[in-house]
Each structure stands twice: as structure tokens, then as C-alpha cells.
Amino acid sequence: MPSDLGHALLGLLARRPSxxxxxxxxxQRPVGWFWTAGHSQVYPELAQLEADGLLTHEEVPGRGPRATKRYAPTPAGTAALREWVVADLEPQPVRDLEVLRLWSVWLVDPGAATGLVQRVRAGHAERLAAHEADLATLDGVAAADDPGTPEFASRLTLVGGVLTRRAALEWCDWMLAELARGRPPGGGSLSR
Amino acid sequence: MPSDLGHALLGLLARRPSxxxxxxxxxQRPVGWFWTAGHSQVYPELAQLEADGLLTHEEVPGRGPRATKRYAPTPAGTAALREWVVADLEPQPVRDLEVLRLWSVWLVDPGAATGLVQRVRAGHAERLAAHEADLATLDGVAAADDPGTPEFASRLTLVGGVLTRRAALEWCDWMLAELARGRPPGGGSLSR
DNA sequence: TTCGGCATGTAACGGGTTACATGATTGA
DNA sequence: TCAATCATGTAACCCGTTACATGCCGAA
Incomplete structure (x- = not known):
């Protein structure tokens, strides 16, 4: 039974051998929006998946010192992925450094707090723009409406990203208003 | 320089020695909404923070085989926490198993996909209710409006949780509608 | 008397990040 | 010629999870 990373790789290969x-x-890029891994994780995991009979590879003429291998899922690999998608999942813990910082924001002065929230807001705005750009590439693609296509699933996850980032922006704006409200109106802004 | 966990513990102790x-x-509970740790992580980290001069402890009569220690931040500890809160933060990668699964949902039939989304939705609804209950305990607490109090910061993070969970529910409802739309109207529901 | 909560630690293991290591091709 | 990109791997380290280990007190 593969790890989470293994299932991520099977998901990539089910869409296109690589x-x-x-x-x-x-x-890093499409999948990286919700799951990341470096190459030093990828290579050993591919070897493991192949040892488990979930992947095969063919060698292609490559440019590096070692052979270049193109992987694809075996029928068993696709079946394992399909089972995993609908398997039981217990609610996973959230891990969010930004929120952890905000939880201690009462220790700093409101000006510095405002600066922090503005930086957090900028990060969310950037991500939102990236998701909207990715979504735009699916506009007019007929397959994106068919639940049996990868494009449909990509659209689901991108819409999820857009909605959560929009909510995050709404939250940041609300925090900025609260911080402004909590200070006397004439107070000089120390932010930035 | 303490780890993220160390800063989480300093944040807890700045609110109340424990x-x-x-x-x-x-x-597990208040902080666990956005950062978790088990006791096997906590004890070594406390020793490390104390070795760094950021914490002190006093021994209190305890019931276990070892001495019971009540920790509190030193002035240096509070200062370190304050600096960390407003320090530079690079955008952190998202890690979301649920979205990773949905990304491969095109491989399963729409009935099973609907069942998966419904389970995801239930998880978000549960979290939303918990956050709203926590928020309700701050209703009418005057300190929650003052940016210099821990209650204010708690309110910020709880409102963030409410807004993002609401957005997640909106997303799930949208996905359910898309999945229903993608199937012929008379199609028997295979979900569950 | 037995179970759950209080109370503190250590050890083993697995996954993720960063750094080390090699080497060909292409374009500035 | 120098840097970037293609291409594959290993090693060290850090962090988090799970399991091991001990033992008191109060309630059922």
C-alpha cells in the first residue's frame, strides 16, 4: 500500500506517463497547489511503486549520465489509485503557520499587526490570481464538464482554491477593519 | 532560535503558565485548530527552550513519579515571540489530502464521487460548528474587542476558521451540483 | 480492583527538506 | 565559456507520529 506521495505520483501518471x-x-506546479514533493522524494518513491508492481517504465534516450526512464501505471496501479480515492479518510489536522502567528498577534502593537495582516493578504491575493489564471485555461474546454475526464477534476480543485483564497481575503479585510476600529481614530499608522 | 513548535508553546505560555x-x-484543543503536537514533542521542546533561556519553571507538588513543573516565559522568551510574530514569512506550501484525492476523482464513477464529496462536506460542517461554538464563548467579552488582549487574537483566528470552513461548504455544494449536472437526469444514484 | 485522568519522559520509525554528486546539451 | 535545463540518484538531518515505560490519585 503506497504512501500519500505514491498516490500523488500515481495520479500524475494516470493522467500522462512521465x-x-x-x-x-x-x-511543483499543478499538484503543488495542494501537495508538494522534491525530486529527492520522487525517485525513491518511483522505485518503491515499481517494486510493488504498480508502475512500469520504459527507457528512452536521455541526456544525463544515467538512463532516462518514462513511467506509466500498471492496471494494478490504476486500480490501487481508484480505491484510494474513495477510501475512508479521517479528518486531517490543519497546519497553518500564518494563523499560528496571528494567534499571538495581541503581543505586538496594532500598527505592526496591520503590517502583518497586509503581508498575509498579499500572499492570498497572489495565490488567488494564479488559480484564476489556471482556471481560465479550462474555459471553453468541453472535457472540463465531463466528470470522467482529468480536466473536470482539475476544475474542481481549482475552484476550491479560488473559493478558499477569496474567503481568506475577506478575512484579512475584516481583520484590518477590526484593527483600525480598535485604535483611537487619530492614531498615526506605524505599519510598514 | 526556536522551532515553530517552540513559538507555539511560547504563545501558549505568554497567555498562561502551564x-x-x-x-x-x-x-490539541484551542491551538490544535491550526497547529498540533503530541506530548512526546512537547517535553523535549520545553527542555530546549529552557536551555535557550526563553523559559523558566517552578516545581509544584505533583502526582506522578517525577516532579511536576510549571513553565512560564522569561522576558527574553516573550521578546523572541514578539519578534517572530512579525518576522518575514515566505508563503508556505499547502498540504491537503482531501484535495489530492479529488484531483484523481475523475477515475471513479460519479456516484462514488458524490459520496466522497458528501463525506468531505460533513467534515467541514463539523469543524464549522466547533469554531462557531468557540466563537460564541467570546460573545459579550469586552476584551475580545481590544487588540492588546489574547481574546482579541483568539477571535481573529476563530473568525478565520469560520470563514474558510463556510467557503469549503460552498465549494462542496457547488461540486455536488456539478456532479449531478454531469450525469443524465434519470441516472440511479450509486452513492454510499 | 480496575479504569480514567494526571504527569513525565524515551525510543523507533517514517516522511520531508536540504545538500551533495554527476554529467550531457543548448543558448547567451 | 558560463549558466541554465535536462536527468538521476544518495546522504544527513529535522520533525512528527506511534509506541514504550512508569506511577499516583480518585471514582465507580
Whole structure:
């Protein structure tokens, strides 16, 4: 039974066979929005998945010192992925450094707090723009409406990103208003 | 320079001195909404923070085989926490198993996909209710409006939880509608 | 008397990040 | 010629989870 990373890689390969290098890059960009991995994780995991009979590879002419291998899922690999998707999942703990900082924000003065929230807000705005740009590439793609296509699933996750980032922006704006309200109106802004 | 966990513990102790045991419990509930740790992480980290001069402890009569220690931040500890709160933060990668599964949901039939989304939705609804209950305990607490109090910061993080969980529910409802739309109207529901 | 809560620690293991290591091709 | 990109791997370290280990007190 593969790890979470293994299932991420199977998901990538079910969409399109790739080399380890390509997988490492794809783990940064489309999949990286919700699960990341470096190449030093990818290569050993591919070897493990192949030892478990879930992947095969063919060698292609490569440019590096070692052979270049293009991987694809075996029928068993696709079946394992399919089972995992709908398997039981217990609610996973959240891990959010930004919120952890905000939880101690009462220790700093409101000006500095405002600066922090503005920086957090900028990060969310950037992510929102990236998700909206990715979503735009699916506009007019007929397959994105068919639940049996990868494009449909990509659309689901991107819409999720857009909605949660919009909510985060709403939250930041609310915090900025609260911080402004909590200070006397004439108070000079020390932020930035 | 303490780890993220160290700053979480300093944040807890800046609000109220506690024993290691109490800290481990507080890491499950209020702080656990956005950062968790088990007791096996807490005890060594407390020793490290004390070695760094950021904490002190006094021994209190305890019931276990070892001495019970109540920790509190030193002035240096509070200062370190204050600096960390407003320090530079690079955007941290998201890690969300639920979204990772949904990304491969195109491989399963729409009925099973609907069942998965419904379970995800239930999890978000549960968290939302918990956050709203926690928020309700701050209703009418005057300190929650003053940016210099821990109650204010708690309110910030709880409102963030409410807004993001509401957005998640909105997303789940949208996905359920999309999945229903993608199937012929008379199709028998295979969900569950 | 037995179970749950208080109370503190250590050890083993697994996953993730960072750094080390190698080497070909292409474009500035 | 120098840097970036393609391409694959290993090693060290840190962090988090799970399990091991001990033992008192109060309630059922």
C-alpha cells in the first residue's frame, strides 16, 4: 500500500506517463497547489511503486549520465489509485503557520499587526490570481464538464482554491477593519 | 532560535503558565485548530527552550513519579515571540489530502464521487460548528474587542476558521451540483 | 480492583527538506 | 565559456507520529 506521495505520483501518471524529472516538476506546479514533493522524494518513491508492481517504465534516450526512464501505471496501479480515492479518510489536522502567528498577534502593537495582516493578504491575493489564471485555461474546454475526464477534476480543485483564497481575503479585510476600529481614530499608522 | 513548535508553546505560555501536560492538552484543543503536537514533542521542546533561556519553571507538588513543573516565559522568551510574530514569512506550501484525492476523482464513477464529496462536506460542517461554538464563548467579552488582549487574537483566528470552513461548504455544494449536472437526469444514484 | 485522568519522559520509525554528486546539451 | 535545463540518484538531518515505560490519585 503506497504512501500519500505514491498516490500523488500515481495520479500524475494516470493522467500522462512521465519521467521522474517531469514528475518532480509537475509536483511543483499543478499538484503543488495542494501537495508538494522534491525530486529527492520522487525517485525513491518511483522505485518503491515499481517494486510493488504498480508502475512500469520504459527507457528512452536521455541526456544525463544515467538512463532516462518514462513511467506509466500498471492496471494494478490504476486500480490501487481508484480505491484510494474513495477510501475512508479521517479528518486531517490543519497546519497553518500564518494563523499560528496571528494567534499571538495581541503581543505586538496594532500598527505592526496591520503590517502583518497586509503581508498575509498579499500572499492570498497572489495565490488567488494564479488559480484564476489556471482556471481560465479550462474555459471553453468541453472535457472540463465531463466528470470522467482529468480536466473536470482539475476544475474542481481549482475552484476550491479560488473559493478558499477569496474567503481568506475577506478575512484579512475584516481583520484590518477590526484593527483600525480598535485604535483611537487619530492614531498615526506605524505599519510598514 | 526556536522551532515553530517552540513559538507555539511560547504563545501558549505568554497567555498562561502551564505544565507540560497542560500544554500538550492545549496543543490539541484551542491551538490544535491550526497547529498540533503530541506530548512526546512537547517535553523535549520545553527542555530546549529552557536551555535557550526563553523559559523558566517552578516545581509544584505533583502526582506522578517525577516532579511536576510549571513553565512560564522569561522576558527574553516573550521578546523572541514578539519578534517572530512579525518576522518575514515566505508563503508556505499547502498540504491537503482531501484535495489530492479529488484531483484523481475523475477515475471513479460519479456516484462514488458524490459520496466522497458528501463525506468531505460533513467534515467541514463539523469543524464549522466547533469554531462557531468557540466563537460564541467570546460573545459579550469586552476584551475580545481590544487588540492588546489574547481574546482579541483568539477571535481573529476563530473568525478565520469560520470563514474558510463556510467557503469549503460552498465549494462542496457547488461540486455536488456539478456532479449531478454531469450525469443524465434519470441516472440511479450509486452513492454510499 | 480496575479504569480514567494526571504527569513525565524515551525510543523507533517514517516522511520531508536540504545538500551533495554527476554529467550531457543548448543558448547567451 | 558560463549558466541554465535536462536527468538521476544518495546522504544527513529535522520533525512528527506511534509506541514504550512508569506511577499516583480518585471514582465507580
Amino acid at each position: 519521467t521522474g524529472y517531469e514528475l518532480a516538476r509537475r509536483m | 505544565t507540560g501536560y497542560e500544554l500538550a492538552r492545549r496543543m
